[in-house]
Amino acid sequence: MEDNKKEKIKYNPWKMGVLICLGLMSVFALYLSMRFMTDSVDYQVTEEDHFKYGSTGGERLAGIPVGIWNALPGLCRRHLPKGDFAHGYEAFGFIYEKGKDYPVGSSIRRHAGLDRVFLNCATCHAGLVRTSSEADPMLVLGMPSNTVDLQAFQSFMFNCVTDERFNPIDIITEAEAAGADYDLIDKITIGVVVAPLVKDLLLLLRDRFSYMAELPRFGPGRYDTFGPAKVLMNWDMSKIPPAEQVGVVDYPSIWNHSKRLGMQLHWDGNNISVEERNRSASFGTWAMPVTLDRQSIKRIENWIWDKAQPPKYPLPINLELSKKGAVIYQALCRDCHGENGQDFTGKFVGEVVPIKQIGTDRNRLDSYTYDLAVNQNTLYAGFEKDRFKHFRKTWGYANMPLDGLWLRAPYLHNGSVPTLRDLLSPAAERPQIFYRGHTVLDSKDLGFVHTKPTEKGRILFRIDTRVRGNGNSGHEGFIYGTELSEPDKAALIEYLKTF
Numbered sequence: 001m002e003d004n005k006k007e008k009i010k011y012n013p014w015k016m017g018v019l020i021c022l023g024l025m026s027v028f029a030l031y032l033s034m035r036f037m038t039d040s041v042d043y044q045v046t047e048e049d050h051f052k053y054g055s056t057g058g059e060r061l062a063g064i065p066v067g068i069w070n071a072l073p074g075l076c077r078r079h080l081p082k083g084d085f086a087h088g089y090e091a092f093g094f095i096y097e098k099g100k101d102y103p104v105g106s107s108i109r110r111h112a113g114l115d116r117v118f119l120n121c122a123t124c125h126a127g128l129v130r131t132s133s134e135a136d137p138m139l140v141l142g143m144p145s146n147t148v149d150l151q152a153f154q155s156f157m158f159n160c161v162t163d164e165r166f167n168p169i170d171i172i173t174e175a176e177a178a179g180a181d182y183d184l185i186d187k188i189t190i191g192v193v194v195a196p197l198v199k200d201l202l203l204l205l206r207d208r209f210s211y212m213a214e215l216p217r218f219g220p221g222r223y224d225t226f227g228p229a230k231v232l233m234n235w236d237m238s239k240i241p242p243a244e245q246v247g248v249v250d251y252p253s254i255w256n257h258s259k260r261l262g263m264q265l266h267w268d269g270n271n272i273s274v275e276e277r278n279r280s281a282s283f284g285t286w287a288m289p290v291t292l293d294r295q296s297i298k299r300i301e302n303w304i305w306d307k308a309q310p311p312k313y314p315l316p317i318n319l320e321l322s323k324k325g326a327v328i329y330q331a332l333c334r335d336c337h338g339e340n341g342q343d344f345t346g347k348f349v350g351e352v353v354p355i356k357q358i359g360t361d362r363n364r365l366d367s368y369t370y371d372l373a374v375n376q377n378t379l380y381a382g383f384e385k386d387r388f389k390h391f392r393k394t395w396g397y398a399n400m401p402l403d404g405l406w407l408r409a410p411y412l413h414n415g416s417v418p419t420l421r422d423l424l425s426p427a428a429e430r431p432q433i434f435y436r437g438h439t440v441l442d443s444k445d446l447g448f449v450h451t452k453p454t455e456k457g458r459i460l461f462r463i464d465t466r467v468r469g470n471g472n473s474g475h476e477g478f479i480y481g482t483e484l485s486e487p488d489k490a491a492l493i494e495y496l497k498t499f
């Protein structure tokens, strides 16, 4: 009997066939699982490279497959801003370093079988500066982005997804033209699964972010801080009262974080916790408790804690004049803005000045509401470690340190004043209209060149300060320096170059 059975198994071709099939299927399943269950990122050796190209985890949810990312500028050329650029996304002010295929402020993660790209902190917190129009640009990490127009980039993506060319065949053809090397499985995955998924995601976002079309244009270096948070919490954006709609801000700098411990952070001082600020910032890169790459974010946090520093002012400083300026600074500005560019001690530093007193544009303040504070504090209720506990509603704007001030123009929370000299003038004398997005330093008035409509073929943004949210009033009166004589202003400007 025994022998008989063995023989049957040995020679039954059906059973052999089934076994071989099962074997092959398990090898194929193993192959597919190895191919699709992956989750890995390239390790960036230096902290700086990690800030530029490291991941926050956002690609796991919102990452665009690199083939599609590379295909889109070609696929939707007619939706790109005008200009002749080596990389399509340069049209939106994204910065490319020599030899890099992806911009500063992007990271790549291999997830679910494909390399996916998404944006990180450096998109908004790194910028370019040139000491003259002939000089090479210098990339500065931690300074507010001055070139990236994220709203225009977003509009491009939304226009592209509704273009007839956004279909699997054209996407794959364009991706291959842009260098993708796809095998059959890639093509099937992209054509049948990925392209439709990306399309659905973009269409959903397009719908959710349609409220932005009603807002004044942001231009490069600015974004709406809390609108997207309201969107992600499923608020009905059409029901938000007009006074709470426009929360457009200029990006802040993020150096010297350890010295900001205990200060009320954000333009309106709505959060006192440095660590929570970083986590809420990660939210902006689509990194949420389930997708957050904690180790990677910790590395960014450690770097901005004390290593990230503004570079020294690169042009000569008139020391005698600067000394005179220091005396004026001590008398007028120190209590609110700190001892100097490295020592932030001061009576009121990191506290909120009531809106009535500071008098700057109140839209950003009003866009952050009591309801939003309560909602943010209950967000992630199931994730005790990740819960926000420190958001609160305030009634003014915060006194912040002025480190690296020469890289932070245009000034004020909404970026409505092009130079420091203009900020030291009464609002009635500040320019009503100027251009944002230039990278050449204005060393006389301290800020960036702001009277030219283009820079190297890139069209700059004409900001009109009479538009809602762009108001350039406030920070006026004796203690704010707007009553100083011209020579005193020149001295104060010279001193502030040392920050």
Ligand code: HEC
Pocket: 056, 119, 120, 121, 122, 123, 124, 125, 150, 223, 224, 225, 249, 250, 251, 252, 253, 254, 260, 265, 266, 267, 268, 277, 278, 281, 282, 284, 285, 297, 300, 301, 400
């Ligand atoms: C989409 C652009 C954007 C991205 C991406 C972004 N931020 Fe920000 N960040 C902002 C804006 C805008 C503010 C100011 C918010 C406000 O007060 O209205 C800010 C504020 C901050 C602040 C507080 C600065 C202060 O002194 O008030 C820190 C710290 C910060 N971001 C760190 C990060 C980190 C770390 C990341 C990446 C995990 C990140 N940000 C990603 C736009 C961005």
Ligand code: HEC
Pocket: 267, 329, 332, 333, 334, 336, 337, 353, 358, 360, 361, 397, 398, 399, 400, 402, 405, 408, 410, 411, 412, 413, 414, 420, 423, 475, 479, 480, 481, 492
């Ligand atoms: C009573 C406190 C107070 C005093 C005094 C004060 N400031 Fe300010 N300053 C603020 C506040 C608050 C803001 C933020 C206002 C906003 O953005 O709406 C600010 C913003 C600024 C900014 C813009 C920073 C940026 O990144 O855009 C500069 C520059 C500045 N102040 C310089 C000065 C100088 C120079 C003096 C002294 C002549 C001075 N301030 C006096 C409270 C003060």
